[in-house]
Amino acid sequence: MEPFRVKDLxxxxxxxxxxxxxxxxxxxxxxxxxxxxxxxxxxxxSSCYEFWHRKSTCDNCLSRTLSQHKLSSSKIECNEDGMFLIMATSIIFGDSEYMVEMIKNISFIDEIYGQTCSDMTEVVETISRLNEKLIKDELTGVYNRRHINQRLPKDIHYAMENQKKLSIMMLDIDNFKEINDSYGHMAGDLVLKNLAEIIQSKIRINYDWVARFGGDEFIIILKNADSKVCNKVIRNIQSALKEKAPKYKGENMEVTISAGGYIVENNKKEIDEILFIVDKNLNLAKRSGKNTAVLFCD
Structure with missing residues (x-):
């Protein structure tokens, strides 16, 4: 990699x-x-996120967006010093990609969403909620498809470059259409929220993550996890679903899931190819009788 030289820019x-x-x-x-x-x-x-007083990468990280879409992007962030507009674009220097961040203090704006900038605590909370809405699924509260598109390519790249395991699992609810048809869509929403809560309780906080891929499909990302760990996570989710069946109008709804997965390690596969394998394994699980998992078949 060619060393970065400021004088050239x-x-x-x-x-x-x-x-x-x-x-x-x-x-x-x-x-x-x-x-x-x-x-x-x-x-x-320093780490780029330290200025915002975070201990890890921002959920709305601009470099993820730029890496995925190769476009300029922007966001608003706050700390105790004020509110900042950040505009970013990627540049290629030598054989490496960097991100240029252009930052403007916009604390002089008198009002934002009815809050004066003199009360920065409320402004920070407002901006935080707005940023979170961009990457969170409104119904279930887990990450959304936008977050998958931004974060997963970076996680895959990091795992490959550092020879770390990254387990990607996709699961969906068996017979979800029948649940909606029998109980109604409000019951279906309840099932989705219940499953999201269970998944979050069975993975490592601030380390692994889960997102709603679409419909009744969820993606779970487990860092440094082998097939034994992944199978245990799936079994724990299945057991919790059986023990804590969601109730609708006083009636227990039987809910089961099927899952497909893949471990990224030393292999150099693109994200689309990886997701294709994960989806293929999920379909194999569904055809195997449902309420089961097919993990890591290439």
Whole structure:
């Protein structure tokens, strides 16, 4: 990898520095700041998320969006110093990709959603809720398809580059159409929310994650997990569904799931190919009698 040299981009960066309060360049895989000009609290060599007082990557990480779609992107973030508009674009330098973040303090705006910027706590909460809505499924509260598209390619890339295991499982509810037909769509929504809560209770907090892929399908991402761990997670979810069957109008609804999965490790597969294998294994599980799992068949 060719080393990053600021002097090769000085003319480009000087133009941005005249427009924005702060300009920084981030290495998107390691999330490290390799250049910063402007705010003295942004430290070169630090993690890009430290300025926002986070301990890990932002859920609405701009580098994920840029990596997936190769477009410019933007967001609003807050900390105790104020509210900031961040615009970002990717650049190719040598054989490597970097992210240029252009940051403008917009705390001078008098009102945002009826809240004055003098009360930054309320502004931070407002922006946090707005950012969360972009990546969370409204019904179940887990991540949505947008988050999958932004985060999963990066997780896969990291696992491959660092020779780490990344287990990807897709599950859906057996006979979900029949549940809707028999009990109605409100009952179907209850089943989806119940399943989402169970999944979240059976994975590691702030380490693994779950998202609603669409309809009654969910994706579960387990880091550094082998087939034994994945099978245990699926069994725990199935057992919890049996023990805590959702009730609708006083009647227990029997709910079972089927799952398909795949482990990313040293293999160099693209995300579309991986998801195709996961979906194929899910279909094999459904054809095998449902309420079962087919994991990691290539």
């Amino acid at each position: 000085e003319s480009y960066l000087s133009g941005l520095n005249r427009i924005f309060d702060t300009v920084r360049i981030v290495e998107p895989v390691l999330k490290k700041v390799v250049y910063v000009e402007g705010d003295s609290k942004m430290i070169q060599g």
